[in-house]
Amino acid sequence: MEQSTRTGSHKAKATNRLDNRTLDRIKEIITAADGQAGAPIRVSQEVQGLIGHLPLEALDVIAKEMRIPPSELFGITSFYSFFSMVPKGKYLIQVCLGTSCYVKGGQKIIDALKKEFGLEPEGTTSDRKFSLKTVRCLGCCGLSPVLAVNENVHRKVKPRQLREILSSYQ
Numbered sequence: 216m217e218q219s220t221r222t223g224s225h226k227a228k229a230t231n232r233l234d235n236r237t238l239d240r241i242k243e244i245i246t247a248a249d250g251q252a253g254a255p256i257r258v259s260q261e262v263q264g265l266i267g268h269l270p271l272e273a274l275d276v277i278a279k280e281m282r283i284p285p286s287e288l289f290g291i292t293s294f295y296s297f298f299s300m301v302p303k304g305k306y307l308i309q310v311c312l313g314t315s316c317y318v319k320g321g322q323k324i325i326d327a328l329k330k331e332f333g334l335e336p337e338g339t340t341s342d343r344k345f346s347l348k349t350v351r352c353l354g355c356c357g358l359s360p361v362l363a364v365n366e367n368v369h370r371k372v373k374p375r376q377l378r379e380i381l382s383s384y385q
């Protein structure tokens with residue numbers, strides 16, 4: 216039987232209702248950035264810093280208050296990788312899918328993370344403990360397949376080791 220670490224994940228549809236205090240603070244950020252070069256990016260960065268991510272509701276508020284088309288703002292925030300529409304986990308798992316790691320089983324690690332933890336690339340576990348992204352090389356191809364949890368690199372990883380590796384992060 217699966218253990219309680221099966222957490223599920225959520226992607227871009229995650230939106231929390233923003234409270235009035237947060238909405239007021241967003242409006243203050245917009246007012247402060249008014250007329251500045253790159254204001255939509257600056258505002259989006261500050262709002263992400265305030266909330267921890269950029270939910271759709273926040274993007275709608277920014278677009279409306281700054282009088283820019285929502286599609287334009289969405290295009291900007293989709294272009295830059297530092298923007299995220301989903302909450303990020305406490306730990307970022309980076310699984311390498313560069314050539315060497317892919318050949319040695321990187322995709323099997325991704326498949327196991329989905330099967331065992333409900334965690335998909337660009338997703339976050341519902342307990343917000345882990346986020347997952349794929350990368351193209353972590354610089355230690357001779358020890359592939361490789362994954363990193365925050366700054367800790369785990370080498371020659373087998374899918375059956377994942378539960379033990381992740382349980383070491385509290």
Ligand code: FES
Nearest residue numbers: 311313316353356
């Ligand atoms: S290809 Fe994975 S570490 Fe280089």
